[in-house]
Amino acid sequence: MIDFAHEPVMVDEIVAVFSTVPAGVVLDGTVGGGGHAAALLASRHDLSILGLDRDPAALDATRSRLVDVADRVTLQHRRFDEVDDALTEAHVDALAGALFDLGVSSHQFDVAARGFSYRHDAPLDMRMDPTETRTAAEIVNEWSTEDLTRLLRDNADERFARRIAEAIVSSRPVTSTHQLAEIVVSAIPAPARRRGGHPAKRTFQALRIEVNRELEVLPVALDRAVGRLLPGGRVAVLSYHSGEDRIVKARFRHHETGGCACPPGLPCGCGARASVRKVRVSARPSDDEQSRNPRSVSARLRVVEAV
Numbered sequence: 001m002i003d004f005a006h007e008p009v010m011v012d013e014i015v016a017v018f019s020t021v022p023a024g025v026v027l028d029g030t031v032g033g034g035g036h037a038a039a040l041l042a043s044r045h046d047l048s049i050l051g052l053d054r055d056p057a058a059l060d061a062t063r064s065r066l067v068d069v070a071d072r073v074t075l076q077h078r079r080f081d082e083v084d085d086a087l088t089e090a091h092v093d094a095l096a097g098a099l100f101d102l103g104v105s106s107h108q109f110d111v112a113a114r115g116f117s118y119r120h121d122a123p124l125d126m127r128m129d130p131t132e133t134r135t136a137a138e139i140v141n142e143w144s145t146e147d148l149t150r151l152l153r154d155n156a157d158e159r160f161a162r163r164i165a166e167a168i169v170s171s172r173p174v175t176s177t178h179q180l181a182e183i184v185v186s187a188i189p190a191p192a193r194r195r196g197g198h199p200a201k202r203t204f205q206a207l208r209i210e211v212n213r214e215l216e217v218l219p220v221a222l223d224r225a226v227g228r229l230l231p232g233g234r235v236a237v238l239s240y241h242s243g244e245d246r247i248v249k250a251r252f253r254h255h256e257t258g259g260c261a262c263p264p265g266l267p268c269g270c271g272a273r274a275s276v277r278k279v280r281v282s283a284r285p286s287d288d289e290q291s292r293n294p295r296s297v298s299a300r301l302r303v304v305e306a307v
Contacts (some may be wrong), residue, residue, distance in 0.1 A: 008035030
């Protein structure tokens, strides 16, 4: 099996979410190493998986992991906002469910050459799909102070965004992960460095999100998945930071209300109709899982069901 070690987050909760959906195809929009897909296939013999991923290494790992159930698995190298094209290629009309795990895999963090982590010295890359052209190095070395400041604030809620942006611009060219991490550390006041984890964590997060256009494609993916659900089908999303979760909450709320724009507290007069309802689930990993898998600590699960 290809080395793509990654412990799926909230796997028992995900299996429970999809235990009541109709028989059919579940879209795994971020199939990763196939952990969630394997659990879903083992739990329900009347489900099959359409797995998408931007990372060819993830698809290879999933293909190896699920070889014994290959007749129930279709894999495609795609971004998850390409839901309609994926279903057309797979000859699927409607979905029993859709899962989006928005976390970065352990493999992507741990392979130094990918440039995702400040723990390894490597070129500034951060591409989930190595066939794309834009890298973190391009953003770091070409964007203005103002644009970098906005990026750090919008994508990571970085309180020292302006100071970090100015430090990056004055240190160009910035070519490696360790160099960038050192610049960020030097830009943050000493008292702030001693809390909240590594000082460069938020900067690396913000760059990764921008390189891969994660927040740009997320609402499109959610809308298209919801629009393809069978009655009783469900969409589940695991998000890991506030920017993602705000988008998930907003798009789910839009579909829960049918996009109603009437004043709160008054009867709806615009004719909007809900297409989903909120499903109440355990939103956070258990204490045991958080202790066992630190990367699960920030996870937030939201689920809706087609009505």
